[in-house]
Amino acid sequence: MTLEIVQFMCLEDNFGILLHDAASGRTAAVDAPEAAAIERELEARGWRLDEILVTHHHGDHTAGIAALKAKYGAVVTGPAAEADKIEGLDRLVKPGDRFEFAGRPVEVIGTPGHTLGQVALYWPTEKLVFAADALFSLGCGRVIEGTMDQMWSSLQALAALPDDTVLYCGHEYTLSNARFALSVDPDNPALLAHAAEAKRLREAGKPTLPSTIAAEKAANPFLRADHPSIRARLGVDGAPVAEVFAALRRAKDSFR
Numbered sequence: 001m002t003l004e005i006v007q008f009m010c011l012e013d014n015f016g017i018l019l020h021d022a023a024s025g026r027t028a029a030v031d032a033p034e035a036a037a038i039e040r041e042l043e044a045r046g047w048r049l050d051e052i053l054v055t056h057h058h059g060d061h062t063a064g065i066a067a068l069k070a071k072y073g074a075v076v077t078g079p080a081a082e083a084d085k086i087e088g089l090d091r092l093v094k095p096g097d098r099f100e101f102a103g104r105p106v107e108v109i110g111t112p113g114h115t116l117g118q119v120a121l122y123w124p125t126e127k128l129v130f131a132a133d134a135l136f137s138l139g140c141g142r143v144i145e146g147t148m149d150q151m152w153s154s155l156q157a158l159a160a161l162p163d164d165t166v167l168y169c170g171h172e173y174t175l176s177n178a179r180f181a182l183s184v185d186p187d188n189p190a191l192l193a194h195a196a197e198a199k200r201l202r203e204a205g206k207p208t209l210p211s212t213i214a215a216e217k218a219a220n221p222f223l224r225a226d227h228p229s230i231r232a233r234l235g236v237d238g239a240p241v242a243e244v245f246a247a248l249r250r251a252k253d254s255f256r
């Protein structure tokens, strides 16, 4: 039986995610941006919260942990590298670890850059990855704590997942990401189609996520840093690909 996945908005533009296994009745939240929104979704379905799986220490991913833990006694899993910055972790994981949720394996992929200890959670049997603030649709996270090289490696690790892996991320940023993406890769038909579809979805009041690894490899400029047209546009023709990525990320930081 497949996992039921519920995606909903929290705070301003964060995604809340619930995973539910009907056979065992177990439910997990990926991150805890906002306790009230998560409780509302749980109660609407008559679910209890058994686990919280935390990707990184930022407040818009952890603010709900204490209240949800107090109410449901949920077991909280998160990155060992950020244990000093996240209150309430019960189980520490590090890149390369494997654990189980409701009998399904979950692989911990290290994705440093946005924060130093951020992890993505990959569910190989379900073909799902929760990339939080590392990879967004048509964009990537700001490099706040790590180096550009680290972030580039993190994105490469995500891009190496099977093409049909379904991608969930931490924020609904696709439309603003599309504006930047089109400025650096304007002739990419996959990007033009992806951006048009995102616009249509938002106008219909729907989320633009999930995406897939294949769709992002085709349309997301941060995964296409070695494409000749992107190199040419940034004026970094012969540079190593990690430098092209860094130039892209810096251009996005100052893009208005």
Ligand SMILES: [Zn+2]
Pocket: 056, 058, 061, 114, 133
């Ligand atoms: Zn963050």
